[in-house]
Amino acid sequence: MASLKEIRARIASVRSTLKITSAMKMVASAKLHRVQGTAEALAEYARRLGRIAAALREGDPEIVASSPLAAPHEVGRRAVVVAFSSDGSLCGAFNANAVRELEHTVGALREEGFAEVEVWPVGEKIAQAAHKAGYAVNDDFRRRAGAVSYRDAAELAQRLMDGYTAGATDRVCLVYNHFHSMGHQVPTRETFLPAVFPSSGAAETEDAARPETPYRPEDVRPDYIYEPDLAKLLGELLPYTLRMRMYEVSLDSATAEHAARMVAMQTATDNAQELLGDLTLTFNKRRQQAITDELADITQSE
The missing domain is CATH 1.10.287 (Helix Hairpins)
Incomplete structure (x- = not known):
């Protein structure tokens, strides 16, 4: 006794x-509100950017398909997985979920026939797990998770695009935790390269949610005039869209991290x-x- x-x-x-x-809960809450505000503003920008991309796709699908960044490679030999996590712990199952999704992604790529799968970790925890698992790891961006910036995201995206267009990489996947709500972060995997343009229906979700009227039939599409020509627009827009997507995913992962840490500290x-x-x-x-x-x-x- x-x-x-x-x-x-x-x-x-x-x-x-x-x-x-x-104190840690208050710090996580402050960081969450700051990053979440930036992420929400960027999401609206990305949605409108998706409308422009959808318009290009509707203009001439063959030109879009012929882009070096959108054309899939016939033979898949080497894949890159960009995995996001936090630098520190005390955030519940946030990092464990990211590591588990990374393992599933690497396994799925190997089953598809990719002989080489390299992991590019963004965050100390996912980097440590990748090294422990024995994966081929590129540590150039492992310390970029602490302070998310467009410059770092654009640099990462450009490195991936250069490797894909040069033929050094045949597939690029992203693994991260998507911020669904304060208490729910969803482990997510998506294909970054080859790039996929959204369809007009996916890009105009806001309009699709509105009630249909007889004055707007579905088969009516706007006739865009492209200046300069469509190929030049595509050459500028697609890399920019991919850089913005990388920045959006980085912010999404950071928002999920702060939310998970805030909930964990509240529970503690x-x-x-x-x-x-x-x-x-x-x-x-x-x-x-x-x-x-x-x-x-x-x-x-x-």
């Missing part, structure tokens, strides 16, 4: 831990408060029992 001194020391320790978890804070209440109750009972026993000894001695 623990003594009063030991219980008092345990209470002090739990109170100290409670202060730490509360609640548990610490509950434990503190139980320890305080036990301490008071033991102290009351000690006083009662001392009074009984004094009464018996008289």
